[in-house]
Amino acid sequence: MKQKNKKNASLAKLTQQLLAIDDSLTGCMRCGLCQAVCPVYGVTLKEADVSRGKIALLENMAYEMLKDADGLSERLDRCLLCGSCQTNCPSGVNTIEIFLHARQLLAEYKGLSGVKKIIFRFILPHPKLMSFFVAVAGRLQRFFRRKANKNMGMFEFPLLRPFAGKRHFQPLAAKTFSAKYGKINTSAAKSGIKIAFFPGCVPDKLFVRVAEASLKVFEKHDVGVFMPDTMVCCGIPNLVSGDYTSFKRLVKINLDLLSQAEFDYLVSPCATCVSSIKENWFRFRKDFTDGERLQIEKIHDKTVDITEFLVDVLNVDFTQSANAGCTRRVTYHDSCHLKKTLGIFAQPRKILKNLSGLEFVEMPEADRCCGSGGSFTLTQHALANKIGQRKRNNAVSVKPDIVAAACPACMLQLMDMLSQNGDNVEVKHVVELYAEQLTVNS
Ligand code: SF4
Ligand code: SF4
Known part of the structure; x- marks a missing residue:
């Protein structure tokens, strides 16, 4: 009896979650404007990879889960959760929230892999x-x-090739x-x-x-x-x-x-x-x-x-150190989490434009996703590589000595892509460049 009640409660929860997802999908008017900004679609040109395609898939989520939960998971995982679609959606569809809820529901339904369970539940909580x-x-x-x-x-780790490619x-x-x-x-x-x-x-x-x-x-x-x-x-x-x-x-x-x-x-x-x-x-x-x-x-x-x-908080006066010498060219990559999620893009540029010894130069498509998306770079490394190559090409087109970023996860991807191309360009966090100047001036 207890077992039956538990089962009924889980079914009720699952149904509620499915209905909640269903409700949130109605805002999509199928305009397709998300195609132009989706980095994954930009590489594959497959409708299933853009948010409109994923929303269509989720309209039949219960059926898809019963039919092929792994297949559904694989299709939902072909997304960086970069937020580009959400930022540019004229209907204000909250795609990130939809995709997060769908992943949660799916993980509850089909369970996590053993490796993820060990990392998430036994290693991460114990620093x-x-x-x-x-x-x-x-x-x-x-x-x-x-x-x-x-x-x-x-460096390369040949043993990791099956998971991380080259x-x-x-x-x-x-x-x-x-x-x-x-x-x-x-x-x-x-x-x-x-x-x-x-x-x-x-x-x-x-x-x-x-x-x-x-x-x-x-x-x-x-x-x-x-x-x-x-x-x-x-x-x-x-x-x-x-x-x-x-x-x-x-x-x-x-x-x-x-x-x-x-x-x-x-x-x-x-x-x-x-x-x-x-x-x-x-x-x-x-x-x-x-x-x-x-x-x-x-x-x-x-x-x-x-x-x-x-x-914005300390109001640091960077103007006192404006481009003395112009010895190194620096360009900047906008992290999706910083620009699209938090709306921060002027502040890092203000710092870079005013630091001693730097000449700031804007790269094309500075706010296009670099392809770094946590486990996306491991589970979808071929896609991440193709997306990252476009970012690398944009970055080197302005002949920088340094590519700056304000997200360490993006820095990993930028370093990987530049390194794979045999480039010799430094990748630095904006705060590092400011801290270096403090050494010079102190
Ligand atoms: S831009 Fe928004 S409304 Fe248009 S297809 Fe994409 S998700 Fe739907
Ligand atoms: S979150 Fe990014 S990768 Fe995912 S569908 Fe939207 S634009 Fe494409």
């Missing part, structure tokens, strides 16, 4: 365990890698940022501003230099910093894979840690983390306790990208 694995992998990586682009310091990788950090710095809690000093620092997984484990540059900038501007040493992932990989339970668990762990100190802003150099905290935590806030929901709402208002923090 010390994660740091241990990274430290072990960091030590062993030299036995498995092969130099791929000497100038850019990039991707070029930046080596893992010998020590993660959080292991190196531990818990940080400094006072607000002259600025009177205290921030919670959320470095993000990629700066923590790969681009430690980006997290260190952020600390240097905070110190320069007398900003107090709070950073627990056991902060966990923002939950975006879990959410995009449909594992909503583990997403919620990670959010709860972070909320508990962030409740340990008062802060005026939550700042991150990772555009993906900023958009995840500001948009996704907020989007699903109703599923948390009253106290947590209140905390999420406060955090939503306080969360800022680091370039936004420098320009």
Whole structure:
């Protein structure tokens, strides 16, 4: 009897979820304007890959799930969740929310793969365990890698070819940022501003230099910093894979840690983390306790990208260091999470245009997706490669010495694409370029 009741409850939940998805699809008027901006459609030219095609598929979601759940999953996974379709949709269809809900429903229906279960449920919630694995992998990586682009310091891992194709990788950090710095809690000093620092997984484990540059900038501007040493992932990989339970668990762990100190802003150099905290935590806030929901709402208002923090909050005067010497050409790639989700594109440009020793040059299609989409680069690496090649071609067309970005996930993709083409172009975070100037001037 108990078993039967449980089954009925799950069926009722499934039906409700299907109806909710069905309701959200009605806004699409089939105009097809999303075709022009979808990076996946731009490569495949298949209607099934653009949001209009996916919406049509989801209109029969229950049937498709019963017929071929794996096939449906594969088709839904051919999407970067870049938000280009949503930003350009004249009917305001919330495609990202639709696709996230559909993935969640599908994951609940067919279950997650064993590897994802282990990563999402047993490794990501335990940062010390994660740091241990990274430290072990960091030590062993030299036995498995092969130099791929000497100038850019990039490597290939032949053993990963079945999963990642011929991707070029930046080596893992010998020590993660959080292991190196531990818990940080400094006072607000002259600025009177205290921030919670959320470095993000990629700066923590790969681009430690980006997290260190952020600390240097905070110190320069007398900003107090709070950073627990056991902060966990923002939950975006879990959410995009449909594992909503583990997403919620990670959010709860972070909320508990962030409740340990008062802060005026939550700042991150990772555009993906900023958009995840500001948009996704907020989007699903109703599923948390009253106290947590209140905390999420406060955090939503306080969360800022680091370039936004420098320009709009600290009002840093960059004009004093305008292009002295013009020795290096820098171009900028707009991360989808930063520009399309958060509307931030002027702030990083303001910094780059005013820093000493840089000549800013705009690349064509600067806000076109680079093809980096978390697990998309692994599960759909051939597609990610083709999308990334267009970004690389646009970037090198303006002959830069440096390609700047404000999202470490995009930086990985940009480095991979440039390296695979045998280029010798630096890829740097905007905050690194600012921090370098502080060294010169101090
Ligand atoms: S642009 Fe919007 S309304 Fe038009 S087809 Fe795409 S999703 Fe539908
Ligand atoms: S989110 Fe991006 S990749 Fe996905 S359908 Fe929309 S434009 Fe295409």
